[in-house]
Amino acid sequence: MTDQRRDRGDLPADVHSIACARWEAAMLEGRADTWAREHERTCPRCGAMSGAHARLGELIAQATAPAALPSGFEERVLARAEALDAETEAPGPLLAETGSAARPRSAQRAWTLWLGAAAMAAGMGLAFWAGGLRERFQVSPEVAASAARPAAVPVGEAPAPAAVPATLAEAPPRSVAQPTRLLPLPAPRPAGEALAPVEAPVVPSARPVPEPAMDLPGELRSLLVREVSALEGCPARAQAPVRVTVTVGTDGTLSNRQILSSADASAAHQCVGRAMDRLLLPPLDQAATVTLDVSW
C-alpha cells in the first residue's frame, strides 16, 4: 500500500498516515534518512509540507535580509568600543556594569541614596524633637518638688543649697543636659526617721544648642518685597529682578548699599531703594554682606 493510498480524509487533519507521522517525527528529530527522503518524494502531503517549509525559509531570508550600512558606522563602532574600554577601566562597580543593566542599577543606587538621606534627615528631626521633649520633661514633678523643698538635714545643720533648678524656668534657656538622664525618685521614708542629707545630683554642664541659621538674604528679600508693595507709585510687577548688595550691621543698619537693575526696570530700582530706606532690621550677632535678587 503506497502512502498516497493511505492519504485518506478520515484521518486527523494533522496526521494523514502513520508514514506521514513517522516522516514528521523524523524531521522533528533531525533525521533526514533515505526512508524519509523517499516518503517526502512520494507523499503529496509531506512533499507539500516540505515545500512550504522551504518557501517559508525563503520568506524568512527576505524578511531578515542584511541592511545597508549607514555612513560613519565603522567610526561609531570604534568610538563605542573605546567608551566600553574606558568604562571597564573605571574603578568600582562600573567594572561589572555594562549594558542596559547599568542604568537601572545606578538609578536604583540614586534612589537608595535619596531614601537613605531622607531617613537620616527624618531620624535627626526625630532625635531633635525627642531631645526637646526630654528637655521639657526631664525633671519629673516629684523630683522637682523635692528639689524645691529645702534639703532635709539633721537638726542643727544649715540646709545645703539646692543644686538642681526646681523648675524649668530656672534652667538656662535652650540648653540640653549632656548626657541626659532621668533623676531618681526619692524612696518612701519611714515615719520618724532622721533625714539623711540629700546628695546633690550631678548634672553635667549644659551645652548650648546653636541658634538655627538665619536665611538673611531670604528674610531681607521678603521684607523688601513687603515694603515695596506698601509704597505708593511702585509698579505692581517688576519687569526684571533688581540685584541688591548690602551690608547688615550688628545693630541692624544697612550700609554699603548697591542696587543694580536693567534699564527698563528703573521704577523698580527706585522702589527698592526707597524700601531699603524704610527697612528696620533687628540687631544681628555679626555683620554680614549679602547679595540678593528682588522681584515681585
Next chain:
Amino acid sequence: MWMLLDETEPLDSRILRLAQAGQRKEACRLLVEAYGAEILGTCINRMGSPAGGEDAAQDTMARALVALENYRGTAGLRPWLHRIAANRCIDLLRSRRSRLIRVAEQVEVDHVAAPERPMPVEVAESQAARGRALAAVRDALSVIKEPDRTWVELHYTHGLSYDEIAAEADISRAAVKQRIWRAVKRVRAELGDLEENAP
C-alpha cells in the same frame, strides 16, 4: 606596527589575529565589512526601527570588538556575533519597553525601496503585498524564543549549516535541526495561510 596579511587566511582568523595584536582599527574595518550589514539587518528586525537597530548593531559590534581581544572560541565569528546581537536586542528592548513605540508600518516602508517613477497599480499592489508578507514573517519570528530564532536566521538567511550552528551552540546536529524545524513550524502556524498567498 605593520603586519603581513595573508590573503588566503580565513577572514575570521584574520580579524581575530588583528584584534589580538592590538590593531583594533583594522580589525573593526574587517569585522564591519564582513558582518556589519547582516548584524544591522538582524538588529533592525528585532528592535522594530532603523534607529534602534543601528544603535543595537553598533553596540553589538563594539562589544564584539572588545571581546575579540580575549576570544577563545573555536566556531566561526558569525554565530557568535548573532548571539551577541540577539542578547543586546533583548536587553535594549527590555530596558526600553516602556517607551518603545513600535511603528511596524515605518519599518515596512523602510524596507521597500521608493520607486523612481510612478509604477503601475498592479506592481505597487504587489510590492505592498510583499511588504505586508515580510512584516508578517518578522512578527511571526518574534514569537520564537532564543536561541532558536537566531538559529533559524543563521540557517535560512545566512546559510549556516546545521553542523556549524551545532558547533557554536555546542549541542548535537540533530538537536539543532529539530529545534529549527519546530521553530519554522511555529512560524507557519503564526502566519496561517499567508505563506500560501505569498508573492
